[in-house]
Amino acid sequence: MNRKPTVVLGMLGPTLDTGKTPERWGRWRPSVALCQHEDLLVDRFELLHQRRFEALARTVMEDVRHVSPETLVRGHAVEVDDPWDFEAVYGALHDFARAYPFAPDREDYLVHITTGTHVAQICLFLLTESRYFPARLLQTSPPKREREETAAGSYAIIDLDLSKYDRIASRFQKEQREAVSFLKGGIETRNPGYNRLIERIEHVAIASRAPILLMGPTGAGKSQLARKIYDLKRARRQVSGDFVDLNCATVRGDGAMSALFGHTRGAFTGALKDRPGLLRKAHEGVLFLDEIGELGADEQAMLLRAIEERSFLPVGSDREVKSEFQLLAGTNRDLGLEVAAGRFREDLLARINLWTFRLPGLRDRAEDIEPNLDHELDASARLLGVRITMSRDARARFLGFATSPEAAWPGNFRDFNAAVTRMATLAPGGRIGAAIVEEEIERLSAMWRRAPVAGGGGSDADDLVVEALGERRAAALDLFDRAQLAEVLRVVKGARSLSEAGRVLFSASRARKKSVNDADRLRKYLARFDIDWGALKGG
Known part of the structure; x- marks a missing residue:
């Protein structure tokens, strides 16, 4: 295989390369010495210099030709008024790199970083790292007196392509795995889609300071994940301030404005003293606004300005406050x-959904129920101060129920956590048996059956009726029909097929029939309300 020509690009060193008299040959000069190594054949040397050092550049080029006749030396005037002005030096070298006819498929490039000011060396490093110079770095060193070396000294070639360094790559991969595991609370989750989602969130959390929108059903873990994102950024020293959170559904009107943006004394009745507000408390930290869709129009407008301009007016004040x-x-x-309904500002949504991640509910992560069970058992053990275990039969029964269509988990991980906590608390000697599991299954089933009609509406299941029929048609239903349809829609939404949903809904009557067609029976029921199975699942 033919060797590719080696091309070195380097800055003239006005101090290290200096010398006019014959005595200069007794000194180590980096730009000359790099062409004296027997095991480093330099085919072409591109010497960059300022015009005021033209004479020195000519001397160095002549000396290189003398010690290495096979090396073609070319000088390039790179003009910079102040060699310590980082922006100017970087700009000049960047312009040179863009104009230079690199041909990395035919030539091998080395960037000499021993000479030039420290600013020039840093700029050469950055331009090489970013591949404007498609090269490796070349570092040269003078001879050491205590060791017998040639006058050329020594050199080292540094490749900035980290993928070629197995130990470094392994270290980065290990750090990423640790960060992803941290975001998952140390739980060895198995759902491929969820694992990919957390990996992407980890990457964005480290790389960006832009807003992040976490979507998902109640109890899917949005609050816990937000806190983990903050802790990860804090550990990487990307934020120095506090984690400040607010459930926007808990505040309204003046209370919301005051909680978020603060107020001055006397701003409204009851404002007896100044209040800083959560945005100011989150300065240089992270602000988590859960249920952001509950904010009113005025709060949305002020929040938009705070995001865009990093400033806002506390209630009752005409003096702006800054917060990063x-x-x-x-x-x-x-x-x-x-x-679309006019309840949320389009411009605010445009600002906060640059990075949007939808967390799946528990029913969509059946593979993760078992590792979450182990996690919750360990958490209960720490809480109760007793080792918690489950018998084999009890574990199999609970997991079978938890992953079945009968398990609604409307509260997702909140329901799941509560169920495990109850079983652990009731377990004699910390051993959860089959009887305790059966009791908990009955409790959950009864609770979920009551959920659709509790309070006459407003539950997640009841919302499915409105989603399927619209507000007006849903309101026209009798409470009995609405409650029944809500339960049917809940089961259908969680089932993988129409037949599976039918088996759950008609489990009692199908046992008395010789021939059953649960899917057809369910399809006809939905048709009474002009609901199509395919459209329902697609939504």
């Missing part, structure tokens, strides 16, 4: 639909 924070937002609503 990263916004994390959570919602279980479709904010696009909220915009």
Whole structure:
């Protein structure tokens, strides 16, 4: 295989390369010495210099030709008024790199970083790292007196392509795995889609300070993930301030404005003293606004300005306050639909959905129920101060129920955590048996059956009726029909097929029939309300 020609690009060293008299040959001069190594054949040397050092550049080029006749030496005037002005030096070298006819498929390039000012050396490093110079770095060193070396000294070639360094690459991969595991709370999750999602969130959390929008149903873990993102950024020293959070559904009107933006004394009745507000507390930290879709129009407008301009007016004040924070937002609503309905600002959504991640509910992560069970058992053990275990039969029964269509998990991980906590608390001697599991299954089933009609509406299941029929048609239904349809829609939404949903809904009557067609029976029921299975699952 033919050797590719070696091309060195380097800055003239006005101090290290200096010398006019014959005595210069007794000194180590980096730009000359790099062409004296027997095992480093330099085919072409591109010497960059300022015009005021033209005479020195000519001397160095002549000396290189003398010690290495096979080396073609070319000088390039790179003019910089102040060699210590980083922006000017970088700009000049960047212009040179863009204009130079690199041909990395035919030539091998080395960038000499021993000469030039420290600023020039840094700029050469950065331009090589970013591949404007498609090269490796060349570092030369003078001879050491205590060792017998040639007058050329020594040299080292440094490749900035980290993928070629197995130990460094392994270290980065290990750090990324640790960061992803940290975001997952140390749980060895198995759902491929969820694992890919967390890997992407980890990358964005480290690389960006832009707002992040976490979407997903109630109890999917948005609040816990937001806190983990902050802790990860804090560990990487990307934020120095606090983690400040607010559930926007808990505040309204003046209370919301005051909580977020603060107020001055006397701004409104009851404002007895100044209040800094959460945005100011989040300065140089992270602000997490859960259920951001619950904010009113005035709060949305002020939040938009705070995100865009990093400043806002506290209630009752005419003096702006500055705050640099990263916004994390959570919602279980479709904010696009909220915009269409006029309840959420389109410009605010455009600002916060640069990075949008939708967390799946527990039913969509059946593979992760078992590792989450182990995690919750360990958490209960720490809480109760007793080792918690499950018998084999009890574990199999609970996992079978938890992953079945009968398990609604409307509260997702909140429901799951509560179920495990109850079983652990009731377990004699910390051993969860089959009887305790059966009791918990009955409790959950009864709770979920009551959920659709509790309070006459407003539950997640009841919202499915509105989603399927619209507000007006849903309101026209009798409470009995609405509650029944809500339960049917809940089961259908969680089932993988129409037949599976039918088996759950008609489990009692199908046992008395010789021939069953649960899918057809369910399809006809939905048709009474003009609901199509395919459209329902597609939504």
